[in-house]
Amino acid sequence: MENLENLFNQFVQSVVTLQEALNVSFGEALTETFDNLENDRIKVEMGAPDQETVAKLGQLYQELDYDNLSPKIKSQLFTFLTLKAVNEDGRDFNQMPTPPIIATVLALFIQKLLPNQKLKIVDPAIGSGNLLYTVAKQLKAENHSKDNFELYGIDNDEEMLDLADIAAHLNKLPIELYHQDALLPWMIKDPDLIVSDLPVGYYPIDENAENFATKSDKGHSFAHLLYIEQIIKNLKESGYAMLVVPKSILSGKTGADFMPWLSNKVYLKAIIDLPDKMFQNNSNQKTILIFQNHGESAYSSRVLLTKLDSLKQEEALFKLNVKLNEWYTETND
Structure with a gap:
């Protein structure tokens, strides 16, 4: 060390x-x-x-x-x-690398819900690539070092994309990177899986926000809500999204408007709260939101509601894996 x-x-x-x-x-x-x-x-x-x-x-x-x-x-x-x-460089907190334990949680769900499949995976807010690449490396390790996926990343910050490009090269992970506003139309079609630590805050381009059902009635709209809607629009039929989102979207006035809308658009699969100690104050708390797009092979099931109760990786992941296996067995009998 x-x-x-x-x-x-x-x-x-x-x-x-x-x-x-x-x-x-x-x-x-x-x-x-x-x-x-x-x-x-x-x-x-x-x-x-x-x-x-x-x-x-x-x-x-x-x-x-x-x-x-x-x-x-x-x-x-x-x-x-x-x-x-x-x-x-005094960058926005949204551009901080995502903790590796979150990628491990996503990898557990991917292996359970999308086993042995060739996956087209997109991160529409890739930043420096830490979340996507950590997920990809864990999937690769589980697949005997084979790349059973295609990786794509979108970001509107060219400097962060340069960092993502270097990181992909160092990790020997082929990827296509796109420099654009992810709330404009994508060039990547029908991804099987979207993983992302969504940017939190207000979206400044009100004219484009008008194209979204999740826009605010007054003032700037929440970028994270627009991102979720954009993800659903672009996700393949029956495809999955695994997103790190603000916990605040699940309750209060925002949750009262947003969650019924979301439940009509997709099949909710899991909501995993992250440890309180990961965040300096309650208002910054985040959760992992997992859902499946509607489609022929999609299905409704009981939502797995749980919490990653510790930052001690092995202990927390063992407990989560037990709950995941019990939930999967129950919902697929």
Whole structure:
């Protein structure tokens, strides 16, 4: 662990050196640093970085011994550095990497509800890709290292997509990435599965929000509600969505309007509350919402209502898996 911390600090030094030379954000310098390391060359455009910085970077890169680092270590370091980029650059909290335990929960449900299927998987708010890639790696491990999926990602932030592109490369996961507003029409047709940690907040383009039934009557509409509606519009018949959403959409005035609408549009499958300790205050609490689109092979069933009661991964996941198996057996008899 100490060695990983030392490596992290060495990488930070390399990124900051490039950041200062190019006068860019930490995130942009991070993307360029890994691009340099992966291609074994230091990119120079219009004289930047200058020769002195190129020489300094060459020395720093040599000390990293990048080519002899394992793919796992490279991927871990990049995830930690991405988290630092979000903090350093003062980015929106929506762009923070999703905790790995959430991806593990989604992978458990995918293996149970969509076993041994070739899946087209989309994340319409991919950010740096942490959630999608962690899910994909776990599915790959369960499938004897075979890629039994096609991955697609959408985001309106080009810098985050650059980070997602690097992360996919480091994880050896082929993906198609689209730079667009995910609340406009998608080029990706009929995904079998949509996984996403949805952005929370208000959507600023009122003219486009008018195209959605979940728009607000006054003022800006909630982006997370519009995203769910857009996901249902694009999801394949009988396809599944597994989403991290604000817990507030399930109750109160928002829930009273939204949940009956949602229940008419899809078959709710599971609602898994996340541990309270994951969030600084109650208003930020999130839950995992799982539903199936209507279609020939879709069916209504009792909704699994439970809570991931701990951040201790093995213990919490064992309890959840027991409940999942009991629920699945009951609803598929």
